[in-house]
Amino acid sequence: xxxxxxxxxxxxxATDKPANEKPRDLTKxxxxxxxxxxxxxxxxxxxxxxxxxxxxxxxxxxxxxxIGSVNAKDFIALPTREDPALVHLRDVLESGWxxxxxxxxxxxxxxxxxxxxxxxxIKSQFKHLGDESCVEVLPGTGWLDPSLEDDAxxxxxxxxxxxxxxxxxxxxxxxxxxxxxxxNPKTPQRPKDGWTDLxxxxxxxxxxxxxxxxxxxxxxxxTGQVWQSPLVVCLPKDGGEREWKFxxxxxxxxxSEAEKEYNVKGITLNPKTWIPGTNRLLRPLWQGxxxxxxxxxxxxxxxxxxxxxxxxxxxxxxxxFPELTSEDAHVFVTGPAMVFDSFDLWHGAARWEEDKSFTxxxxxxxxxxxxxxxxxxxxxxxxxxxxxxxxxEAATERWGPFASAVASxxxxxxxxxxxxxxxxxxxxxxxx
Numbered sequence: 001x002x003x004x005x006x007x008x009x010x011x012x013x014a015t016d017k018p019a020n021e022k023p024r025d026l027t028k029x030x031x032x033x034x035x036x037x038x039x040x041x042x043x044x045x046x047x048x049x050x051x052x053x054x055x056x057x058x059x060x061x062x063x064x065x066x067i068g069s070v071n072a073k074d075f076i077a078l079p080t081r082e083d084p085a086l087v088h089l090r091d092v093l094e095s096g097w098x099x100x101x102x103x104x105x106x107x108x109x110x111x112x113x114x115x116x117x118x119x120x121x122i123k124s125q126f127k128h129l130g131d132e133s134c135v136e137v138l139p140g141t142g143w144l145d146p147s148l149e150d151d152a153x154x155x156x157x158x159x160x161x162x163x164x165x166x167x168x169x170x171x172x173x174x175x176x177x178x179x180x181x182x183x184n185p186k187t188p189q190r191p192k193d194g195w196t197d198l199x200x201x202x203x204x205x206x207x208x209x210x211x212x213x214x215x216x217x218x219x220x221x222x223t224g225q226v227w228q229s230p231l232v233v234c235l236p237k238d239g240g241e242r243e244w245k246f247x248x249x250x251x252x253x254x255x256s257e258a259e260k261e262y263n264v265k266g267i268t269l270n271p272k273t274w275i276p277g278t279n280r281l282l283r284p285l286w287q288g289x290x291x292x293x294x295x296x297x298x299x300x301x302x303x304x305x306x307x308x309x310x311x312x313x314x315x316x317x318x319x320x321f322p323e324l325t326s327e328d329a330h331v332f333v334t335g336p337a338m339v340f341d342s343f344d345l346w347h348g349a350a351r352w353e354e355d356k357s358f359t360x361x362x363x364x365x366x367x368x369x370x371x372x373x374x375x376x377x378x379x380x381x382x383x384x385x386x387x388x389x390x391x392x393e394a395a396t397e398r399w400g401p402f403a404s405a406v407a408s409x410x411x412x413x414x415x416x417x418x419x420x421x422x423x424x425x426x427x428x429x430x431x432x
Contacts, residue, residue: 071239134392399428
């Protein structure tokens with residue numbers, strides 16, 4: 001474990017009043033502001049597929065400087081706490097939280113005022129994509145058929161493990177990118193073939209950037225970060241012109257191994273690939289039946305099989321997904337509020353990994369940090385499409401990597417993106 005580079009910084013506080021002044025009203029408790037730690041980096045265990053790796057994670061102004069230095073301002077922004085658009089979004093979030101908390105997640109239409117406020121934050125952070133005349137922020141990813149739009153997960157609340165209503169999805173705990181991280185080929189929220197035509201119409205004219213807003217709602221520690229499980233984002237390689245190295249994996253199908261690992265039949269659930277037990281509202285992820293096992297199908301509406309047109313074991317076996325290869329060149333950033341391109345940036349929930357003396361110092365500064373409930377991370381994530389009219393005079397001249405990959409056939413007829421692929425972002429295509 002390594003110690004973060006942080007130095008104490010104490011806020012100024014008022015001096016005692018002159019003796020001849022009237023005594024203060026002792027019914028009003030005035031708390032002395034805690035000392036703060038000025039930090040530029042910390043250390044966290046980052047969740048790669050083959051196991052966690054300790055990485056330096058940039059925070060606060062150091063993270064913002066790194067974003068600018070690697071030409072990533074059209075991929076990610078870390079708004080300051082005082083940003084007016086962020087303040088407004090937090091106000092909207094707080095006003096609707098209790099009403100929406102029982103839902104856990106849902107489509108944008110359930111919480112329109114939240115998405116209106118989120119759109120304003122995106123516009124304020126990504127002005128370099130163009131002005132109001134050529135940039136439009138659309139709620140949700142738009143990757144489902146309109147008849148299934150109520151199944152969309154455009155926003156999701158993430159709570160600590162063990163919460164009575166858990167809305168966490170497994171890949172949130174590992175480095176992933178949307179949408180090529182969806183593990184369950186049967187889930188109604190997973191985009192089906194042809195989804196790019198639904199979500200990205202008129203691609204010759206419009207560039208689409210799929211932007212997430214992530215906001216921590218739980219307590220913030222003295223370094224300005226969440227106490228635990230920080231969401232870390234890996235900055236793009238070569239300003240987005242090249243993919244980081246990753247490995248494509250498939251789901252293996254072996255009844256004996258499945259029975260040994262998870263006591264289910266008909267499909268192998270890799271412990272690093274599938275949720276081992278439950279999903280939202282504690283429903284079984286997959287349940288088979290005696291009749292369905294022979295064909296690789298189940299009968300539960302919450303699982304893979306059990307209905308006309310649902311996937312067979314053979315069809316599931318064709319599904320593949322990428323896993324990022326660990327490299328020392330990866331640069332990670334985090335913050336209590338982030339606006340980032342979730343289709344082009346690898347991200348996942350890490351774990352702070354620092355000397356006990358540093359952790360003790362944080363809990364000395366903020367004594368509530370000794371309480372597990374105070375430290376538990378709670379957050380919300382919202383999904384948007386940013387559509388840029390590339391033929392408008394005020395629009396950016398730079399296409400995004402994902403849009404370039406789709407223009408060259410990826411996610412259409414040519415599968416997923418390729419490891420270490422190169423992109424011509426001026427032309428918006430895969431480089432030859």
